[in-house]
Amino acid sequence: MSRYMQKWLSQSRVIAALALLLTLPFLTDPAHAVPPDAVVPNAAAVGKSVRCQPTSITSPQPTLPNGFTEQILYSGCLNQPTAISFNGNENKVFVAEKGGKVWKCDLATPTCTLFADLGSEICNDGDRGLLGLAVDPKNDGKVYVLYTTPPATGACSGNVLTHGQLSLLTRSGEAKILPSAGSTNQTWCFYYQSHSIGGLAFGTDNRTLYVSAGDGASFNQVDYGQLDNACGDGTNLPQGAFRSQGVSPYSDGVILRITNLGTRSQSAAVVASGLRNPFRFARMPDTDDLYVGNVGWNTWEAIDRISVDGKNFGWPCYEGWDPNNNFGPAPQTEYQSTAYCGSVGGVTPPYFAYAHQSYVTPEDSTGRTCGAEPSAGGPD
Template sequence: MTHCKNGWLSACRAIAALTALLLLSALTDAKPVRDAPVPNVAVGQSITCQPTSTSKPPPKLPPGFTEHVLFAGCLTQPTAISFNAHKDRVFVAEKGGKVWNCDLAHPTCTLFADLGSEVCNDADRGLLGLAVDPLNDGNIYVLYTTPPATGPCSQNVVTRGQLSLLTASGEKKILPAAAATSQPWCFYYTSHSIGALVFGADNRTLYVSAGDGSSFDQVDYGQLDNACGDGSAFPQGSFRSQGSSSYDDGVILKVTNPGSATQSVAIVTNGLRNPFRFARLPGGTDDLYIGNVGWNLWEAIDHFAVAGQNFGWPCFEGWDPRNNFAAAPQPDYQSTGYCGSVGGITPPFFAYSHTSYVTVEDSRGKTCGGKPSGGGPDQNGSVISAVGFTDGSSTTYPLEFRSALYFGDVLRQCIWTMQPPNNTPQTFARGLQGGPVDLKSGQDGDLFYVDLVTSTVRRFTHK
């Protein structure tokens, strides 16, 4: 995802790619909470997790907030959560393909499904998207990377994406359907795979994100390989996000009536590099706030409000504070000569530079920038790994933290918050034990998050 400037390939990838997820324990010194391997259980069987506890050492939070470790010792690399309608249970996806149904009243999780044999779990690939049907708790939608047609799921191989509906009866593949002859996604490299699932305000529309499927460590306009049909009609590679191929890479899809006979699919926004996580603004609109994982220079939050918006990748990335915060040209791709027809770009709602702190508070305390040893804000890399809203239903959160947008960086080990249309963030959580890869509003309107590094699900309460 980025040019390696210091020869340390793993760190180079971590700067802008979720490939670093498998390396995070080494990068952050975080240790899994559990002391023993999670035992294998069959679908329908339950497992007991460690009792709920407060984080030790605790992160630095605003006054009155406490972080609680809810599910620990029973999960392996959780990636996403989604709540049932009553928010007394939370479904948890594991990167390797398991889906758990966990009870918020007791530290117990029941295995709802195990797709391990169907999931390509390697680097950024795996079961990454999860959404419970708001109208039917028995319908669970999942998004995962599928294995290559032949050979092992590792290194650079052609993998695909799969959107499926899980019920008590099993899995129904809906995009592509089980008998489909075409595939909407193609990913050759180990990052920029599928992303997240978010329901629209009508509770019947499902938004689906995917990365551009291109190389993450060098300029890729289709010249590097022909695995996904590149190499024959430039520009492709990263330009797939501009609709330059038959694949829906680097875009967000709108799936209407998913899994039904009237299902329809449309691209609603493009020009995205790796929209690993995104969230819908609470209320009656389908405004989306998209965490767009960056390359050499920027991490961004893009605001989708009107169908057809183009966020510019690979020709534009981040913003230019010297030019009224307009979308900034991406010099490495602009130099390819293929960006002349890419225009009408929507600049980011917010962006932060890899070489800067996110807030003034961070810069004063030299926090939220990797290990605070004096080496600057980007020692371990930067990756916007989680985006979510609180829903405003909390009776204990202060007003500024209700109906608020939160975003996290798994490598900087911090979470920030702001209230759109205000795009000035404040630091919410510093010094997390691991880092967030999913943020959701849950029981009592509290903010929950998935920590992939320590294999836990956590909750912020306020007294």
């Protein structure tokens, strides 16, 4: 795992969060009691330490922006790391592995200690797994995680019914926050191997948690609900990718704001909808502006900015922007043809977008920012 550092650490965390689209929460102090139903999965392994000997950077080294350097912190001890979060003193970094382990790693020495192992509770298949992580920087004994749960019966493989889980991990074990332990109401529903849960970030008030999730629809063919009814959210079309437009009781394809975490007054509100797969997002420090990496369909990739509540980014009816129409939202022709897009309006265009057949920036065409020009020429 590599860590990019600028001259001033505070600036580094801002830029790295946007560049890598990793969730790096700041100034968080949620006062949550651990519910009495907390459980300790795989408790025997918790507390185990491993030494992660750094290795030298192989040549050629990447060309980094001015003021940045690259340092390998840990090597050979992490298995598919998916998310990182620093503690308040910035002397520890917590690392989530896709399979369910959470490591507490020292930034001064290459040592990581197992904080929790949720492997028995997680569906680790395709893009599913433990993907979201956020640490209370004033109390690194509190770690919030977001993961995909396994199906009720059978193996977690291929197209199976799964859900999402937001939990608080402490030394006492796991306390399920959303949905709460024993709840029969599922917050998220997924059937395919991708477009499940996403990331976590705390707000400036230190008590609000933002949570992202994908649309739960097929990622390789048009899905307006005609493919399956696995989530049981109704037989009337549209469903599928249109869950991101609020046609379903599930919070798919949206970013939620959760307040009063783990208390009787806990509430969840949609702050942005119309998202395909907001796999990663970051909060701009000192504001509640969110920058979202919204994974695209066949043509576009986008970064969406959320500065006010209620923004609809248009998926599946719109995606990317139209340079020929004042960079407004571009119609998604494959879903527009389903005739379910007539009621989708007030769409917000992305903060930035690029088409698959184009360069990300003009400088990329010269090979000066993203390595050598592709051997076949053209965008890579």
